[in-house]
Amino acid sequence: LNRAEVDGVGLLKHCGRLPWVARCGSGLSRGQGRFPTNTPGWWGGAHPFCLLDWSVVHNGEISSYGINKRYLEMFGYKMELQTDTEVVAYLFDLLCRRHRLPFEVACRALAAPFWKDIDRMPEEEKAVATSLRQVYGSALINGPFSFIVATGGMMAALTDRIKLRPMVIAQKGDLVYMASEESAIREIAPVLDRVWTVRAGEPVIAELGRGIVQ
Known part of the structure; x- marks a missing residue:
């Protein structure tokens, strides 16, 4: 089994105890406890939101x-799945798969710096950001x-360009954790080697x- 996505109603720890889920092993996993506010609550919009080869968990709007x-x-x-998260998955597919942009460049396009910040960049970086x-x-x-x-x-x-929603990264040995709140990470790994917050509009890639790696 190369990939599986599980959407369920209930706590993440309960979904993780489903017999066939418990038997799966993975080096990379995502999960989210979500209460939709501006979109209908239905399985098609549940998170992790998966389309094509992309999986997205999203906080905010x-x-x-x-x-x-x-x-x-x-x-x-x-767009047919009644959730704004759908555009995130498709935008990455368009920029990375079809336009063949490196992932970090696609992130710079989707959460681009403000013009006032671009104006202060070195000339070469400024030219790329402007393009x-x-x-x-x-x-x-x-x-x-x-x-x-x-x-x-x-x-x-x-995160967005002015970081109106939080994002925390942590490391323990060779494991990397990403979450909206540090408390969620410490629920899984109470003792961590390093914890830091993501800078606005700049991706952290593992x-x-x-x-x-970035």
């Missing part, structure tokens, strides 16, 4: 959903959000066998 949706529809994507804003302006995700996205053997955490 995507206020740019309308323009992101119209942008994706230009490339043949259809991303110009080419992928309609892919820019706005709103208070933090999310964890995974594909293959990689998992990454990203890969199987390599740990934190």
Whole structure:
């Protein structure tokens, strides 16, 4: 079994005790206890939200959903699952799989720096950031959000550009933890080697066998 996603109603610890789930082993796993506020609560919008080769857990809301949706529809994507998280999965698929952007570059496009910050960058970095804003302006995700996205053997955490939603990273040995709150991580691993918060709009990327790579 290469990949399995479990959506259930109840506490995460109870879902994890399902017999077939307990037998699965994985080097990379995601989970979320979620109470939807602006979208219908149904299994199609449950988290982890999985489409194609992307899995997303998301805290907050995507206020740019309308323009992101119209942008994706230009490339043949259809939003049908009644959740703003859907655009996150499709945007990563578009930029990384179809446009072949490196993952970290795609993150810079989706949570692009403000123009005032771009103006203060060194010339080479400024040119790249300007190009991303110009080419992928309609892919820019706005709103208070933090999310964890995974594909293959990689998992990454990203917040909005002014960090209106929290995101914490921790390490214990060769294990990497990502969560909205440190308390959630310490519920699993009370003793940690290192704990830090994600900087606004800058991804933290971890890969199987390599740990934190950015």
